Amino acid sequence: MTSSAALDAAAARALSDPAAAISSLPWLSTALADDAAAGRFAAWGRSSVIDENVAAAVLARPLFDELHARAGLEASWPVGNAGVLHVYGYLLSTTPTPYGLKRERWLTGELERACGLDAGAFVPWVGTQTLLSRATAAASVLLARPDALTEEAEGRTARIALGAPLPEGTAALAYAVDGLLVTMFPVADPAALRAGLGAPRLRWNAV
Incomplete structure (x- = not known):
């Protein structure tokens, strides 16, 4: 079974047995343990698992609980x-969304190319660094751009960064709230x- 097929199988299994699903992917269980030991989740803020585009949870509660444990x-x-949910969850x-499955951002190669990274840079099971570590580094580079937008909303300070677009127009976006x-x-x-941002608010499921 290829790694992509194994991920698909694990996602289906997670609906009924999240612990077994995660354990079926050694790279995932190892990454969660490594990131926890290194304190990497501290760089990420809070997010709701209720997606604003579909008004529904994109993860079942047992999987939510198992990942955080x-x-x-x-x-x-x-x-x-947010690191647990947006990266590994x-x-x-x-759960389908208007933009496809949430995992596609890490698998299609589009995001890594928009970040100016090598092919496979965000493939979860490739390389010596965890996906969270790689995502944290790439997002931090984007958020350091001088043209990033800062918003004040609900007493919080948010930052929206868009990278330089690819020839076809796609750009990488990173979002942080209160520095996380x-x-x-x-x-x-x-x-x-x-153009469509409108009034400042917390965005992309941030809490």
């Missing part, structure tokens, strides 16, 4: 650590996203 973090459903999500990472993903039309 393995990360050594306390979480109160539906709000958890999204890999196992089977929340998410990153590819944007097909960055100009339209900027």
Whole structure:
């Protein structure tokens, strides 16, 4: 079974047995343990598992709980650590969204190319660094851009960064609240996203 097929199988299994699903992917269980031991989740803020685009949870509660337990973090459903949810949780999500499955950002190659990284830079089971470590580094580079947008909303300070677009127009987006990472993903039309931001608010499931 290829790694992609194994991930698909684990995502389906996670609906009924999340512990077994995670254990079926040695790279995932190892990454969660390594990131927990290194304290890497501390660089990430809080996020709701209720997706604003579909108004539904993109992970079942047992999987939400199992992921946080393995990360050594306390979480109160539906709000958890954004690194746990947006990086590892999204890999196992089977909930369709208007933009496809959440895991696709890490698998298609579009995001890594938009970040100016080598092919395979975000493939979860490739390399010596965990996916969270790689995502943290790439998002931090984006958020350091001088053209990143700063918003004040609900007494919080948020930062939206868009990288230089690829020839076809796609750009990488990173988002942080109060200096803590929340998410990153590819944007097909960055100009339209900027134009449609509207009034400042917490975005992309940040809490």
